[in-house]
Amino acid sequence: MTMLSSPSAGPVPGGSAAVPDGEGSVSRGRSGRRSAGERPSAVATGILLLGALYCLLPVVWVVVASTKSGSELFSTFTFAPSTHLLDNVADLDAYRDGLFWRWMANTALYAGVGALLSTLVSAMAGYGLAKYTFAGKNTVFNLLLAGVLVPAIVLAIPQYLLLAELELTNTYWSVLLPSIVSPYGIYLARIYAGASVPDEIVEAARTDGAGESRTFFQVAVPMMVPGLVTVFLFQFVAIWNNFMLPYIMLGDDRLFPITVGLSGLLNQGASQPALYTLVITGALLSIIPLVALFLTLQRFWRVDLAAGAVKS
Template sequence: MTTLAPERTIQPVSTPVRRPTSRSPVATAILLVGAAYCLLPVLWVLIASSKSGAELFSTFTFSPSTHLFDNIADLSAYRGGLFWRWMANTTLYAGVGGLLSTIVSAAAGYGLAKYTFIGKQATFNVLLAGVLVPSVVLAVPQYLLLAKLGLTNTYWAVLLPSIISPYGIYLARIYAAAAVPDDLVEAARTDGAGDFLIFRSIAVPLMAPGLVTVFLFQFVAIWNNFLLPYIMLGNDQLFPLTVGLSGLLNQGASQPSLYTSVVTGSLLSIVPLVALFLTLQRYWKVDLAAGAVKS
C-alpha cells in the first residue's frame, strides 16, 4: 500500500475512527526543548569521556576527541580495577536487594489483598505509614543498631535495610487485588491446594507484570542510593558506584588527573541502567494513585 500516510505507521492510533487532528508545532517544540534539556548532561558525559585530561578543560565542551578507550583503560587500572568492583557491588546490592524486596512485597501484598484477618487494616496502615518516613530519621539509628551487631562495613549493612519497601507492598497489594480473581483462589483451595502453593503457582504468575515494576522500582532506588552506603561503609572495596565516584571526585580536587576517570566512570555507571530502561520500557507504568482512581 503506497498510499499509507507516514504518520500512521509511526504512531499507531488506537481508535482508527478518530479524525486526523491538526499538528501543533508549539507542542512539539516544547517537548523537544524538554528532551534536549534532559539529554544535555548525558550528551556531555558521552563527549567528555572521549577527552584526555588536558582536553577536558581546554577544548570546547561539545567537541569530541579520541581518548575514550584510553580513559576506560586508565579507570580500569585505578587501584587494581576498583571501579569494576564498585560496579559489581552495585549490581549485587540492587539485584539481590531488589529481588528479595519483590518477594517480601509480593507475599505481604497478597496476604493483605486476599485474606481477611484480625489486625489487617492496622497492619496495612502501619506499613503504609513507612512510605512517609524519611530516610534521614533512619540512617543514624540504623547505623548504630547494625554496629551493635557488628554488621556495619559489610554487604549486609546495605542489603538488609534495602529489602523492606512500604511502597512495594502498597503496589503489590493493588496488583494482587486487581489481577488475582477470588474465584480462582477458591477453586484451587477446593481442589486441596495449600495457601503457599496457591500463592506460588497461581497468584505470582498473575501478578508478574506488576511485580516486575516493583522490582524495577526497588532496583533503581538501591542503585541510586547514596546516603545508606555512605553512612554504613568505610571500606572502599564494598562501595557502590555512587559512593565510590563521589569519593573519587573529592580526591580530584587535589589530583585533577582523576577528573577524567570521574567523568568516564560516570558514563560507564549510567550505561547499565539506561539499557535496563530502554529494554523494559513497557513496565514503566507508574500509577502512584492507583488505589484512589480505582475505588
Template sequence: MSTVGEVSRGRTKIVPTLIMLAGTLYCLLPVAWVFLAASKAPGELFHSFTLTFGSGLLDNLGDLFSYDDGAYGMWALNSLLYAGVGGLLSTLVSPSAGYAMAKFEFRGGRIFFVTILAGLLIPGITLAVPQYLLMSDLKLAGTQWSVLLPSIISPFGIYLCRVYAASTIPSEMLEAARIDGASEWRIFRSVVLPVMVPGMVTVFLLQFVGIWNNFLLPYLMLSDTRAFPLTVGLNSLLQRGSGSPSLYTLAIIGAALAIVPLIALVLFLQRFWRLDLIAGGVKG
C-alpha cells in the first residue's frame, strides 16, 4: 500500500512540474526569439529559420547606433533617466508613506489607506489621459517632467512598504529608541530604513521595470523624438518599417538590447533578498 501511495504522490508532483515547465517555455521562447532574430541580417530575417543564429549581429549593432545620428543611444539614456530617477524617488516616498501608515495614528489615515487601495484597483491606462490634462494645465506636457512626476507615486509600492513595516518593525524597538532620546527622523533613518532595505529593493525593482516598459504615458506626453524612451522610440521604428523593411531588424535588435539592463538589474539586486533570508534564518 505504501508503494502505491508513493507512486500516486509522485504522479501528483509531475503534473505541477509539467505545468511550470510549460509556463517557463511560454515566457522564455519570445525572449529567445528576439535574441536570435537580432543576429539575422535584413535579408535573413524573413527567409530563414528564426530559431538559429545569423551572421549579421555586429552589422545590426552598428546600424542601430548610427541610425538617425545615434537616436537609439539617446532613447536608452532617456529610459535610464525616467526609470532610474523615478524608481529612486519612488523608493524614497514609498517607505516613508508606508512606515507612517503602519506605525502612526493620524487623522484621515484610514481614508488615505483606502485611497491607496483604490489606486491599486484602477488600471494605469485609465489615468494616462487625466495625467496628460493635468500636466498640460501645469505647462509641463512635452517635457521630461511629465514622465517623471507621475512615476514617483506608486500605490503598490506604498502598500507593500506598509505591510512590510507592520510585519518587520516591532513597536517596542521604536519605543526604546524614543526613550533613548532619538528624534523621529533619526529613528526612521537609523532604525527603520536598514530593516526595510529588502522591501525598498523590491519597490525599486518593480518601479524601475514598470517605468522602463511603460509605453502609453510617454507616448501621450512627449512629442520630441529626442525625449522618447526606448518603448516609444522602438515603436516609431516599427511604424517606419512598413515602408523600409530593414528597420524591422533595427527594432528587433533594439528590443533585445533593451532587455539586457533588466536582466542585469535582477541579477544584481537578488543578493539583497538572499541577505534578508540569511538574516531571518539567523534570527530564527
C-alpha cells in the first residue's frame, strides 16, 4: 500500500503553496533567535525527548536484536546485546544463495529507476503546465490532480488484469510502470517550475534559437533542481515503502522487493522460528540505506501545507 504522496492542490481556501526557497527551511531552525537569556523549559524538552525515545525504541531494539542468536532472542533481556551479529549476517547471506541481497537490489532498482523516470515525467509535465498557455490546460491539470485521491486498491486489481493481458505480470515492468505516474510529483513540479524559472529567461533562450525541448533540458531543468530532488525523494520513498503493488503483481520471489520478501520470510518463520533471526537481521540491513538517505538529505524535506502528504 503506502501510497505515500497523496496530497493535493488545496481544496482548502487560503492554502499556500510549497515554494522552493533555495534552502531547507525546515533545517534552518530558529536557533538564531533562540536567545541565550531565555529560560529553557524542562517540560517542553522532556515531552520532545519522550517522543524521540518512543520513535527510536524499535530502531534501537532491532540493532540490539540482530546481535542475538536464535535462542537468545527469546531468553535474554530485550535490550541486552550479544555477539552474533556477524553470524546472523552470514546466515542471511547464505539463505537461498543470497536471495536477500537480490531483494535489496530489486528494491533499489524499483525505487531508483522508478523515481528517476517519475521525476523526469513530472518535471516535463509540470514545466508544460507552468510555462505555456493553451486550451484545455486547466482540465488536464485538474484531471491529473484527481488521481491523487484514487485509492491504490481500486487500481490494483484492474492494473493486474491489464498487465496480465500484456503478459507483463511477474516481471520488473509490472512494478516499475505503474510507479512512474505521480500526480503529486506533477503538482509539485508545476509549482517549482512556476517559481524558479523566470519567463524572461525562457524567452531569451528562444530568441537565441534554442528549441522548446533544448530550452527545457538545458535552461529550465538546472533551475528546477532543488525542487526536483524533493519530487525524487518523495517518489523514491513511496516506491521503497510500497507493499501492495509488488505483493499483487509478483509471484517469483527472485523479483521481490525487500518489503514483500521479508514479509514472506516472517510468514515462513511461523513454522520455522530459526528464520526469525534472519528476518530481524534483514530488517536492520534494509533500513540502513533509507535512514542514511534521510539523515544526509534532511534539508530537502520541506513540506508546506499544500505539499501535505501522509505515509500510510
